[in-house]
Amino acid sequence: MILRMPLGLSAALSAITLSAMAMPSIARAEDGHQLWLRYPPATGTPDRAVTITAADPLGRPQLKLAIAELKRGLAPQGVQGPFRLMTPADGSWPARYDHLGAEGFALSSRKVGDRIDTQIAAKTDLGLLYGVFHYLRLAHSGADLARLDVVSSPRIALRVLDHWDNLDGTVERGYAGASIWDWWRLPDWRDPIYTDYARANASVGINGAVLNNVNAKADSLTAPYIAKAAALADVFRPWGIKVYLSARWSAPIELGGLKTADPLDPAVAAWWRAKADEIYRAIPDFGGFLVKANSEGQPGPADYHRTHAQGANMLAAALKPHGGVVMWRAFVYAHDNPEDRAKQAYNDFKPLDGQFADNVLVQVKNGAIDFQPREPFHPLFGAMPRTNLMMEFQITKEYLGQSTHMTYLGPLFSEALQADTLAQGKGSTVARVVDGSLDGHRLTGIAGVANIGANRDWSGSIFNQADWYAFGRLAWNPDLSPESIAREWAAQTFSPAPKVVEAVTAIMIPSREVAVDYMTPLGLAHQMSVYGHYGPGPWVNTLARPEWNPVYYNRADAQGIGFDRTASGSKAIAQYSPAIAARLARPETTDDKDLLWFHHLPWTYRMKDGATLWDDLVRHYDRGVSGVENMQGQWQALKPAIDAERFEKTSVFLTIQRRDAQLWRDASIAYWQSLNHLPLPAGSAPPAHDLGWYKALTFPYAPGNP
Amino acid sequence: MILRMPLGLSAALSAITLSAMAMPSIARAEDGHQLWLRYPPATGTPDRAVTITAADPLGRPQLKLAIAELKRGLAPQGVQGPFRLMTPADGSWPARYDHLGAEGFALSSRKVGDRIDTQIAAKTDLGLLYGVFHYLRLAHSGADLARLDVVSSPRIALRVLDHWDNLDGTVERGYAGASIWDWWRLPDWRDPIYTDYARANASVGINGAVLNNVNAKADSLTAPYIAKAAALADVFRPWGIKVYLSARWSAPIELGGLKTADPLDPAVAAWWRAKADEIYRAIPDFGGFLVKANSEGQPGPADYHRTHAQGANMLAAALKPHGGVVMWRAFVYAHDNPEDRAKQAYNDFKPLDGQFADNVLVQVKNGAIDFQPREPFHPLFGAMPRTNLMMEFQITKEYLGQSTHMTYLGPLFSEALQADTLAQGKGSTVARVVDGSLDGHRLTGIAGVANIGANRDWSGSIFNQADWYAFGRLAWNPDLSPESIAREWAAQTFSPAPKVVEAVTAIMIPSREVAVDYMTPLGLAHQMSVYGHYGPGPWVNTLARPEWNPVYYNRADAQGIGFDRTASGSKAIAQYSPAIAARLARPETTDDKDLLWFHHLPWTYRMKDGATLWDDLVRHYDRGVSGVENMQGQWQALKPAIDAERFEKTSVFLTIQRRDAQLWRDASIAYWQSLNHLPLPAGSAPPAHDLGWYKALTFPYAPGNP
Structure with a gap:
């Protein structure tokens, strides 16, 4: 703005000279909507063109997405040289990558003269997509792209967001505005936000979404809502994301007109089989059901004096022919049970170990109460070796300041995953229970209650996005350090400049302990x-x-x-392995951070x-x-x-x-x-x-x- | 994307050459968020610089906004020549503009050699801002900018959006997502969307916003919520927009601990005076109260056997010292009244004509029932010459297909405004009742129930934006034709290309009749x-x-x-002027479009x-x-x-x-x-x-x- 004093006018007058060329009509708004996928413009001059080589991309939607993403993220980086995307079908597949899982990838690069040869290999196009996202993560975090050698497969099979989204557009424990699901206008209107959502999830390896609240309405299982879920599944599919539904236990009564929801009643089982068949006709790769049963007023098999295993297995049988799973929550406690609430889930589920069908996962919260700023790890971890135990984290911060407090959850997640159950001696971490390696399970899972809403910044604040990001990264590899994840996120979200990364990370890392x-x-x-x-x-x-x-x-x-949860109190410490229980028996040997939890x-x-x-x-x-x-x-x-x-x-x-x-x-x-x-x-x-x-x-x- | 067959690889392989320069990292998303203020980039080469001249812009926030807006909108148009913004303080004010109102402006331009001299004159900086927006409307609608001669002042004083937004973030009759008011994080967090909202309103001359639902909670009158409203008022103020609140009649009981809300009780009047004083301390230019009383279950003065006038006047007295107004809704009907619902508001309010204080407006819906796809004009228009009668339209389409149907409301608004009440002979249009010219009122108003929500496109669809736009334009000048408004809107929203404007307008104009x-x-x-x-x-x-x-x-x-609303039926036609009633008495002389309303x-x-x-x-x-x-x-x-x-x-x-x-x-x-x-x-x-x-x-x- 140039001010000058014009001649012949009041002395108070001034003029502004406007250069039309210098005025871009739209400033790029940094409103957080781009998440960690900002791909900021390069500051320098772009280098020569990149050649992306891949087998016939026609008819391979995920490969197309991978290439498009690579172009989108690479362009401003000025990377040069050939870029090869490779699957076993390509002919020159190296045997050393045979051990890659279906979702894994290998990423390598080397300098040849003044160019960089880069290769991403994967057994599937989804693996290539994950590889591309990982490459771009490195590229936008300031990594040296000339000497990459990364081989990575996810440690946990089902990496799922649980949306506690209601059919009326509200979100239970949601602090980022209304639900992003526009149920009313689905299945016709497929809002572009659904694609943005799927892309963001795929970028951190999340491969499943439970669409509706665990406090479920039976309506979500009616034909119109199945069609709506199917539309979302269509949008998500190319990004490797399956949809799941929270199932209301009493749906056979409410929708089917049955007199009972007893899991041992053949009519009930038949109703669920028919319902599963109906869903799979609309959604051939439907993931399965999440169930909150006999918990906080929800109906369940206990209403008919059946166990959680009997309930879960009946549903599992309906899904089994289609390859679906049941995620059965262990979050149960009863108002008429005088027992310490922290003990009730263990008491209910531990005796059922070995009774659950092989396509059931029992979903256990990280702690025995309810997503507190800090909880000791849930005693069920390590206590049910013959059961597929799935982790449930809360990404939305119900108890941690919700949308406005900055309390990076990476350390909370990691603390729970790295806790040692001692179930099979030292090193029996919760992470090894959840990834199946401790007890030899192949069906493994981890869920995070989403912090996503219709707010422009997705999560209610810029820094809450880091919790979504960290969940995805830890779901892929539970042993990543929260510090390294914070650094990655900060680099992509703000700037890869080391001083920015260090300063942002320095704020994030202690933030959860500050809230505690x-x-x-x-x-x-x-x-x-x-x-x-x-x-x-x-x-x-x-x-x-x-x-x-x-x-x-x-x-x-x-x-x-x-x-007092020691022998003089509720005796909850006895639910842990003996060595842990011995440590917790006395305040002197209990970690200060858990002191008043146990004493x-x-x-x-x-x-x-x-x-x-x-x-x-x-x-x-x-x-x-x-x-x-x-x-x-x-x-x-x-x-x-x-x-x-x-x-x-x-x-x-x-x-x-x-x-x-x-x-x-x-x-x-x-x-x-x-x-x-x-x-x-x-x-x-x-x-x-x-x-x-x-x-x-x-x-x-x-x-x-x- | 260039495909080639690489040598030495499988024949199925192909390659994509990526030119980094050709890949902008962010495509400009046409998601509708820019509304009609898109200011698209110029297609040609920009011409020489523009010089904007204005009196000392320091300390004149509205002038600064006007200049910034002009720069934003002008830049890509390649307009050349000096551009002068002028107020009486500038010294060379032409006497011919003395009749401009406080919000009016005069816009003129002429060609001088190869440049265009443009001038906007207004008595106030708000007038200049309105003039700038009008200039940009013309510029982006394809007008000839070299020979402008526009003098314009608003015909109606209060041009208000009524938000039926609840304090929990939901919107009654809202079809565009959650409320844009983030009450929970106000007053601290002033979301940039509030500025966008105010700017969009100012661009069409809207100068007031009732923040909360007419089905009001008393909480909105508590100190924390007054502070939240004050934060919004601070954001809106430079854009010429005042905030109003819907007031719950029984607040003296609910908040003040009084035993009554009787308007003639001195303690009640004192409570409201103190409340008004409290509000004005936080919001010096607070607009006033909107009241839904004794309507659909809301409390009101009739609970104490007092009239609407007694109720409204008590509130008006509390606001009067501060310059505030009461907008008192005439939308009343009672479940225990066997009378035709269409007659009840008239029966209740007509006898009160002349009894309302001079800072009360009685707010009357366009028709006697409730925002139907078509209603005859409300018989109260023309029937209360000694009362400030305010129009209430519904922009949100409760009864017209809500967010998804395309039913441009310009013709509906215009039909109501152009209806002739014949109250003082031919030409006694509803518009002339509302603009005060028929009965010599200076306090005039028009309200539209907003269709705005947190959806990215603001209004639930692209075309619903036209209804917000049309409301603003008709509030400024009720005699504008809905066709011309549609053309303006289409040009700015899509493209000023004549074939686009004509085609879009051709879809819009009949769309409401199609829905009827x-x-x-x-x-x-x-x-x-x-x-x-x-x-x-x-x-x-x-x-x-x-x-x-x-x-x-x-x-x-x-x-x-x-x-049957004739003499053989409910006799509602007798509420219209005799000439109209005579016409409506027989189906043969009743317009087909209203046939079954009356017969x-x-x-x-x-x-x-x-x-x-x-x-x-x-x-x-x-x-x-x-x-x-x-x-x-x-x-x-x-x-x-x-x-x-x-x-x-x-x-x-x-x-x-x-x-x-x-x-x-x-x-x-x-x-x-x-x-x-x-x-x-x-x-x-x-x-x-x-x-x-x-x-x-x-x-x-x-x-x-x-």
Whole structure:
């Protein structure tokens, strides 16, 4: 904008000279919609043309997608030299790649003179597509493309997103707007967003999507909704993604007019067989059913005094002829069961080990309660060697600040996967249970409850996208480090410049521990308010079911705090392998991070460093608040490197998080002090308000509530 | 893509040569998000630079927006020559523009040698902004920019969108996804979409937004929600848009702890005064309240035996010191009132004429029932000369096929505005009631229930955007022709190429009449199914309130069909001026399009052309179906001229519309035939199914239901 003083006009006048050439009509909006697939324009001059060689691409839709993706991502990189995509049909297939799985790929490159020869080999076109995405991941993360040698196959067979999306367009525990499924206009209108969704999933190796909420409506199994699901399946198929449906157990009654849903009733089994046949006519590669049965009010086989195995196997038999699977959730607990909620799933499922059909996976949450900021690994892992055990993570952050808090989940996922069950001695990690290697299972799976909605940025914030990304990468290889995943993501999402990557990663890595500190430190859990699990509510004791109340979990009183799960308490530790149980039996040998999960301790209990439990607890809260402050400062320092829109959004969200962290700290401390009347440790500020003020806070219309 | 046969490889191999330069990494997505403000790149070479001259732009945010918009829209047009933006403060203000209103502008240009001198003059910077938008509208519609001479001021003062958006993110009667208001993250996070929204509104002259549903929650008047509304007001302010809130009548009880909401109770009035003061502290230019009182279950002054005027005036007194207004809806009818629903609003409000405070507008729907595909104009227009009467249109298409049917509403709006009430002789149009000229009112208003949601295309379809656009243009000037508005919109939305403009306009103009034909021809109304007012349900007689049932409106039986509103029936025609009532007293002098709205007639009644009513009715249904077929054909012919994404979406929607039109026709005919047992006229095909099939159709999870 050039200002000048025009002659003969008021002195206040000025003029702006506008160069038409310098004004692009549309600025490229960095609104986060491109996710980690931004493929930013090259800064330098593009080099010579690339020649992509592949066997006849006609009639090979996945190969076409692979080539198109390669062109899209390669173009600005100025890569040169021949690029070969190869499958065994090509004739010159090297024997050393024979061990690749159906989805695996081998990626290699070498410098020949001034050009780079690159080759991606795979047994299938889907493998080629995954190889292309991996190549582009490397290309846009700053890798040296001249000396690649990567051989990679997924460790887990079913890598699935669970959408808790309702047929009315809302999303249970969704914090990114409405559902992206436009059920009303399906199957006619196939929104381009479905392709974008499938592409993003394929780029991180996700190969399945459960379309509807586990709190399922029978309608999703009616003919119109099967047709709608089939339309989505058609869009997803070239990207290697199968659709699954959450099945309502009582559908034979609600849709079929039967009087029962008893799994041993032949009419019920026949109804499900016919329903499976109907679905497979519309969706020949339908993945199968996800079932939440006898859990939080959902119907199930226990209504007919049948076991979970009897229920799952009946459905499995209906799907078996078509190659489908049943993913049967182990998330069960009963309001009329006085047993420690953390023990109930184990008690119900452990005795059924060996009874499930071979196309059933029992889907177990990472912890025994419900997706808390931190939970010890679920004791069912390692305890059911004759069962296909599938992991269920929650990518959407029901209990971790939802859409606005930055709490990178890579460390949470990895912590659970790397936990050692000791089931078959050292190294019996949860990852090895889930990938089947520990017990020799071939049908393996991992599910993440999606954080995807219709918001332009998909996940409610830019950084929540990293959780989707990390889930996919860990589903492919559970042993990847969360740090390396964060680096990859940061490079692709913002910039491969090392200082940007390092700075963004440095914010992400501690962020989950920061949230644990300001929300539920030292093994506390489920202290969230009644308003959508967002703010603090450690005092809450009025919810309908005892195990929904924070006081059930903190057990705090004048003397102490924590849930005794040792021999003197609920005995939950006995569900772990003996060596672990022995360690957990005493607070001194229990990791501080799980301390109050397993032990009820006096406020004056001496921690390993000599501080009292109370002082240490307060220190953790303080550390949580200052941790967010650090994140704010680190983010501000990145301002020159980040585009305005994504910078501002993240900046505002960190402001919200800082305020919420203070609220969590102050409200929690105010409540604990109302019980223990202890002074705060030196240097720790009193809560800004009295307890009554915090108790009076309401958060109406919190999103994501069922 | 160049294919070649490489040497030494399998004959099936081929190669693709990729030119890096030729591959832009991001194609510009024509997803409809740009609305009519696409400012497409110029096809030719840009000409020389433009010099924009304006008085000191510092400290003048609206002037800055005007200049920025001009640069954005001008750049690719290659316009040359000086461009002057002028206000009276500039010194050389021409006296001939003194009559411009605060929002008006004068636009002129002339050719001087090989350059064009252009000038926009306005009394305010908002006027300049409107002038810039009008200039760009002309520039992108193919106007001759060398000889402009436009002087324009809005005819109506308050040009408002009513958002029926709920605080939980849903939208009542919304068919374009969730609400764009992210209440949960307001006031902190000001989504850039709010700016886009304000800019789009400003571009068509809309200057107000009621943020929340008329079925209001009291929460919207609490301090946290006032702060959220204030954040939106801050974003909107530079674009000339004021925020309003729907006020829940019983808020003094729900929020204030009062025992009553009686408008004559001093404590109630004091509560509202304090609430208004609180709102104005946060939003100094707050527009005022919209109120739905004693209507469809909402509380209101009648609960205390007070009149609408007493209720409205109490609120008006609270707003008056701040310059705010009350928009009080006349949409009232009572389930326990046996009177014809079409008469009730008139009966309730007409006697109150002259009793409303001068900052009250009574907001009257265009017709006496509820936003039907066609209604005669509301008899209150012309009947309350001493009251500020405001028009309420529904832009969202609750009864007109919702998001998927193409039914351009310009003709519907214009038909209502151009209807002659004859209240003060010929030419007493509804437009002149609404713009205040008929009765000398200065406080005038027009509201449109918004069709805006979080869908990427804003309105659920590309063509629904035209209804938002047309509402704004008619609010500015109610005498614009819907054809000219369609042309403007088509030129900006697709292409100014005359053949594109003509073809798109040719599809749009008859589209509403086509929908009338397949849904509710010849004056029928409210024949929609119980499933969200989408499909046909002329047989429905089971809804809780008699006047919610289609049978209440069609009154069809073995002998005839239609609602007798003459002297032999409900006498509703007496609510119109005597000359109109005389015309409506006999079917022979009643326009066919309103025939069955006013008359119950035998199936064998002879129409003006000699055909029986039954045969003519069937012909209308047939015409509706063939009308959609025509639209499909015309759209297909446009394929070469329209980008792929918007073409395909519209194409798919027309397929849905064609199927729905058939459904409407067949279901309606099947039901009428079940009553009259008459044969179809020659050449008319029988319904595809029997009546039972249509009655059994269900449409669960229809969007937009409360």
